[in-house]
Amino acid sequence: MCDQDHFEQDREKFEALGLVTRKQFGVMLGAGVAMLLPQVANAVTVTESDVTIKTPDGNCDAYFVHPATGTAPGVLIWPDIFGLRPAFRQMGKRLAESGYSVLVVNPFYRAQKAPTAEKGAATPIQSVMPLAQGLNEGTHMTDSKAFIAWLDTQASVAKNRKMGTQGYCMGGPMAFRAAAAMPDRVGAVASFHGGGLVSGDAPNSPHNQAAKTKANFLIAIAANDDQQRPNEKTVLKETFEKAKLSAEIEVYKGAHGWCPPDSGVYMEGEAEKAWGRLLNLYGKL
Numbered sequence: 001m002c003d004q005d006h007f008e009q010d011r012e013k014f015e016a017l018g019l020v021t022r023k024q025f026g027v028m029l030g031a032g033v034a035m036l037l038p039q040v041a042n043a044v045t046v047t048e049s050d051v052t053i054k055t056p057d058g059n060c061d062a063y064f065v066h067p068a069t070g071t072a073p074g075v076l077i078w079p080d081i082f083g084l085r086p087a088f089r090q091m092g093k094r095l096a097e098s099g100y101s102v103l104v105v106n107p108f109y110r111a112q113k114a115p116t117a118e119k120g121a122a123t124p125i126q127s128v129m130p131l132a133q134g135l136n137e138g139t140h141m142t143d144s145k146a147f148i149a150w151l152d153t154q155a156s157v158a159k160n161r162k163m164g165t166q167g168y169c170m171g172g173p174m175a176f177r178a179a180a181a182m183p184d185r186v187g188a189v190a191s192f193h194g195g196g197l198v199s200g201d202a203p204n205s206p207h208n209q210a211a212k213t214k215a216n217f218l219i220a221i222a223a224n225d226d227q228q229r230p231n232e233k234t235v236l237k238e239t240f241e242k243a244k245l246s247a248e249i250e251v252y253k254g255a256h257g258w259c260p261p262d263s264g265v266y267m268e269g270e271a272e273k274a275w276g277r278l279l280n281l282y283g284k285l
Contacts, residue, residue, distance in 0.1 A: 043097035066101035078171030084114035087262035144178035162187025180209035217247035
């Protein structure tokens with residue numbers, strides 16, 4: 001599930017430190033988040049559109065953006081609990097401008113079309129938690145197969161190169177399971193402040209799916225998540241060593257939710273560090 005139980009407290013803490021005020025946060029949301037993301041050097045021209053993807057459980061609304069010419073590796077992005085929204089559209093577009101064909105999905109399509117969080121990342125957790133609770137390992141696997149299959153039908157996606165997938169918050173486990181569901185297509189997995197990557201010793205715990213994959217991993221852990229579960233990074237390291245898979249596992253200075261630019265705990269320096277590591281990971285596709 002999503003590790004957001006301390007999100008509101010983190011936001012208040014960052015406000016107290018003077019890193020962001022609620023008024024500034026509101027202004028950022030109202031003005032749009034594009035101004036918050038550094039521009040891509042030598043950005044390629046991209047084509048963007050809203051798309052609908054048929055799955056066994058219905059029709060998923062999503063955002064697809066890719067270089068305007070040629071083909072590029074496909075990337076599947078799983079948003080955090082606040083869902084598909086302007087911040088993730090901007091993140092997807094920025095990645096496409098770096099040379100990838102990017103699909104950002106609405107994971108809650110079974111219940112509601114995007115936007116699913118009325119105030120974006122400022123939406124109270126309690127109001128969106130029921131949406132997250134409606135998803136499970138089965139839906140993660142089913143959706144992964146449908147989304148990756150859809151990407152492979154797109155002319156802009158390079159079929160001769162593996163795909164990447166990245167998830168934020170609750171999207172971290174989804175990215176792990178996407179790689180397990182489609183091991184021959186997914187070659188890189190990134191989790192940013194992922195929640196629930198280690199769910200005990202259960203066979204269906206996301207970390208125990210790693211052995212089913214053929215991917216390189218990037219796992220960026222939030223500082224306060226690490227404080228609450230200091231042994232998780234050790235379990236992850238041992239898991240990947242046993243599976244003989246490459247995994248970069250690091251605890252970042254940011255609090256849970258530091259990557260999306262509309263987050264109340266957004267930390268640009270650490271977000272840019274994580275973005276740079278993501279591009280390094282995808283550069284191996």
